[in-house]
Amino acid sequence: MRLIHMFFVVCLVTVSAVAMADEPIPISDLHFNDPNGAPLMLDEIVTIQGVITAPTGVFNSGRTEVYLQDDTGGMNLFSFNPVWEDGYELGDEFKVTGTIIAYNGLTELVPITVELIGKDRPQPEPLLVTCGELWASYDYATNSEPTESLLIRLNGVTWDPGNYALMDDTGTAMMYIDPDTGIPWPEGEFNVVGVMKQFDDAGEEGPWYLGYEILPRFVSDITYGSGPQFVDLPIQTGVAMGSATIAWTTDIPSETVLEFGMTPGLEMDPIALGNSTTTHEVVLTGLSSATVYYCSAVAAEGEDSINSPVITVVGPSESSSGQIDVYFSQSVDTTYSTGVDAVQTNIAERMIERINAATTSIDFCFFAFTLDEVADALIEAHNRGVTVQVIYEMFDPVINELIVAGIDVRTNPDEEHDNTHNKFAFFDARDGDETNDVVWTGSWNASYSGTNLNAENVVVVHDAALAAAYRIEFDEMWEGAYSRAKADNTPHLFLIGGRNVEQYMSPTDGLPDKMAALMGTADTDMFFAIFSFTHDEIFNAIVARFDAGVAVRGVCDAEAAEYGRYQDLADLGIDVVLDNVEQGGADQLMHNKYLMADPLPGGSDPTIVTGSYNWSYSAATYKDENILIIHDATITNIFFQEWMARYKEGGGTWDTEAPGCAPIYIAAAAAGAGSGDSMWATDVGINNNSDEVLTYKFYMLPRGADNTDVDFIVEGTLQPNTNGNFPNLWGSWMGDGAGAINVCVSDGDAAGVTSRTYNTSDAGTFGQAIVGKEGMASAKLIGMGEKVRMGFLTENSAFRTNVGFMNAGATTITIDAEFFAADGTSYGTASINILPFSNNQWNKPFTTKVHAGTVDLGYIDVWSDTADAMFLTYASVVDNETDDPTTIWPFDTDQMVGGDSLSCTPYWIAAGASANGAGGTVWATDLGINNLGSDELTYQFQFLPRGADNTGVAMSDPFTLIGNGSIVYRDIWKTLTGNNGAGAINVCVDNGDATGVTSRTFNIGDEGTFGQIIEGMRGSSAAKVATGEKVRLGYLFENDAFRTNIGFMNSGANEITVNVEFFDHAGNSLGIKSVNLDPYSNNQWTKAYTLAPINASGITAGFADVWSDTADANFLTYASIVDNGTGDPTTIWPF
DSSP states (O other): OOOHHHHHHSOOOOHHHHHHHOOOOOGGGBBBBBBTTBBBTTTTTEEEEEEEEEOSSSSSSSSSEEEEEEESSEEEEEEESSSSTTOOOOOOOEEEEEEEEEETTTTEEEEEEEEEEEEOOOOOOOOEOOOOHTOOOOOOTEEETTTHHHHHHHEEEEEEEETTTTEEEEEEEEEEOOOOTTOOOSSSSEEEEEEEEEOOOOOOOOOOOOOOEEEEEEEGGGOOOSSSSSEEEEEEEETTEEEEEEEEEEEEEOOEEEEEEEEEOOOOOOOOOOEEEEEEEEEEEETTTOEEEEEEEEEEETTTTOOOOOOEEEOOSSOOOOOOEEEEOOOGGGGGGGSSSBBOOOHHHHHHHHHHHOOOEEEEEEEEEHHHHHHHHHHHHHHOOEEEEESSSSSHHHHHHHHHHTTTEOOOSOOSSOOOEEEEEESSSSSSSSGGGGGEEEEEOOSHHHHHHOOOOEEEEHHHHHHHHHHHHHHHHTTTTGGSSOOOOOOOOEEEETTEEEEEEEEEEEEEHHHHHHHHHHSSSSEEEEEEEHHHHHHHHHHHHTTTTTTEEEEEEEGGGGGSSSHHHHHHHOOOEEEEEOOOOOOOOBBOOEEEESSTTOOOOEEEESSOOOOOOHHHHHHHHEEEEEOOOOHHHHHHHHHHHHEEEEEEOOOBSSOOOEEEEEEEEEEEESSTTOOEEEEEEEEEEESSSOOOOOOOEEEEETTTTTTSEEEEEEEETTTEEEETHHHHHSEEEEEEEEEEEEOGGGGEEEEEEEEEEETTSOEEEEEEETTTOTTTTTEEEEEEEEEEESSSSSSSEEHHHHHHHHSSSSEEEEEEEETOOOOEEEEEEEOOOOOEEEESSSHHTTTOOOOOEEEEEEOOSTHHHHHHHEEEEEEEOOOOOOOOOOOOOOOOOOOOOOEEEEEEEEEEEEEEEGGGGGEEEEEEEEEOOSSSSEEEEEEEEESSSSSTOOOOEEEEEEETTTEEETTTHHHSSOOOOOEEEEESSGGGGGGEEEEEEEOOOOTOOEEEEEEOEEOOOSSETTTTTOEEEEEEEEEEESEEEEEEEOOOOOEEEEEEEEOTTOOEEEEEEEEHHHHHOEEEEGHHHHHHOOOOOOOEEEEEEOOOOSTTEEEEEEEEEEETTOOOOOEOOOO
């Protein structure tokens, strides 16, 4: 089955027009223009088919901007809204229908429908052209552009990055290296492959005949000479006292050779290892202290050899102190200090002190310089014989004062947009004495507002090696090379006072890539404070860490946020606040530009990045900027103290002291007597799925209390890859009562927390499994204004409904709930106030809150309008006879659909049945559908028998459901098929965003209770497991009282193999068992631990790891714990 995604655009299109566009036309037909250079087929809908030559993410990480090519021509696909969410990979062949547009002369196609035809198609051979031919690509005779968007090659060219000029013997053309590609700027003569693009800024009227340029896609698109080529250019990968490690790769085996020296002439004897490999590494030893070395790798085979561009490294300083001082202009909160308190100070005074201490030289590079007192200090230094050099951007009368005093000042002559936005200085770095070298950098401008109004930071580093790097950058600009005219020629790795430090400059060093790489290292927490934030790559990197479960929090400037990504972050549920710095003036800015990765105590490699760099396209592309990345827990904590002050100033409510580590909430726990003759207990299980020791603390949060200051009641450790089982945890430590439990762990990514709350009397069974919901930033928590729905609720003579709430925030919130009948009729609304970190539960709320009487099927909408609300909610359906509970979680209505092969949106019920089971049980599945929208919903069913290849299984006839209605199909398998059977069920709906699907599979015998709830998993839900991904099923039992069944559902069109490794509670492996699943098939192992080759029994609180190594696998897995006495099941979903 082919994969098709649809994107609907607002336009006037007739059915016949779309039908006419169905067959692909030659791409070359689309590059004929009117006499003004505009496409003849502008605004028409056409269909093309071709192979991707520039894939997703190469030229833009935030929107669709890819290139494809057929035998006749090339085309740029462009869209702000992704139509094909799986990404366009190199070599994919697509059939695309879309609308022709033009942008600055470039003909583009905005996709409407996209169809994947095949993968791994060969790349077309690039068309060989010269610079003269590239410049004159417009064919005036035919008004056509036959080479536009084609893959092209130019050989033997040179490049001037300052004006993008690409040159050979035939003339001059243009080459643009997109910062998103990460391609280093080439040096000397080279060959280049890329796509041909037009960018003719001729305005709205045109004509568009010029602006043709080549855009290389990958590092490998730029080659030098013949023979071996560099796949990855040399970079420094390590630093130690007296040494530096440099690594690179080549496309074919060659000897590892590194040329180097103390000048760009590489005058020292080269290092040659006499080997033959594609992976190269050289450790340069014996480096002199604070001395810069120039290095070039050689790739050679026989007579053919090429040199890489020159990079620099520097030997760590042996005489500098390595001291790092940090200053802030506004308030700090030292209650978060881990030992060294942050300092708020008058930064101008600190600068004057540093100027006054200089003895030989001051190099001063600032975007804004308006302070008379700083100018006076520089003039005094000049008068006492200190060499002072100043680079400025914004002219102010103080600059004229310096000139009059005889101080040499310079600026970037490009007044249009190549801004020198740096704010750095270095002192005494030209006298050969390493002990007095100091580097100053940060966000502070030497201005009144920077000193007195704005929130700013400064880092002062006492290190001669770092000063040598900043000296190279300063001297380059001093000699007239600014912005793109500079080279990536400064050392990047340093060892300063035992700390690993990195330094990068813009625009040469690819700052967005460096920021994204740092963000990718954050394991548990990431905090940022940024003035201007518009860059897509950095935004995507933040979202990726948030989606990976990292707690992300940020502070943005309130004024700059109007044109930045603040709202996009907030809309995703990321904890980000706006800060108007509380000083009495109109120009108060939160002007910081820093980010912290894992800064909290116990964090992995706490790191801070700061400097002058705003997270914007202009700062990355043409402005002169600098950043420092400091790997140090103390320095990072100092910044965290300032961040907490800004965060609270902006209205943030999160606090490390509540609860203080990575919190995982059990929303409901109990001990003691309940309704009827029930007696309740809660067992808690913790699974450590890492290779490190896990530390945990239990915080007991009594129902109805303000739990802000509750301290942990017990703590302990759990060995790697083991389970901890804590029976009757609440009763053991709190006695009789009820509430929530915060299981606070040292590593949230390594912990899976499960609980079961159950009736301990003879009538009770396994009870309800309540999985821990991760921390306060988790997407599983519900935020202000978000409405969720819990369906399949019953309140009658057989069952009762309880609804619970857990406040995961530090302020009191109000939660509202509206109750509905199955047909959408409202019974009314009820509200409850929940104190900080508190919880509460309504028992029989359909009766006690809205007086609804008998409710055989209903649902509840839950929300909070309290600012910064963050809470959990759940429902529990309890058997009135046995008091056995079943948990109901809210519908997940925020999942995106991707990779589905059906024209409607599928919801997969992983297990359904109408059949006899083990131990005399008789099984049935009731299936409920809730329409979350006001429009009528249309849906169909597919019944997918266990163990079969279900590729061609037909859909049922369509059904409809009224807006805001709910319906349940009793014993659906037999009711709609007329037969007994077992397998999976696909509920395919016409509006996935408006649908909640729930089922309960239960033993209909006298011993059975409400059964197990199995939610419908939508589309390519995150609940699915993909190739190479390993998930864990925890809290499994196989003993006299309970048995474990494990099920699988293949939601893809390929046969896959699923593997399961079984463990006991101590983490001892009991063996691996595998199952093959046909397309859209499913299977279940009954008494899974007892099957060969596992052959185990007597298991209490075991676990199992599940994965597939099959290419393109996509499947669901679950476990079911079944009471051997009653046949009643409880579902366990993977961590």
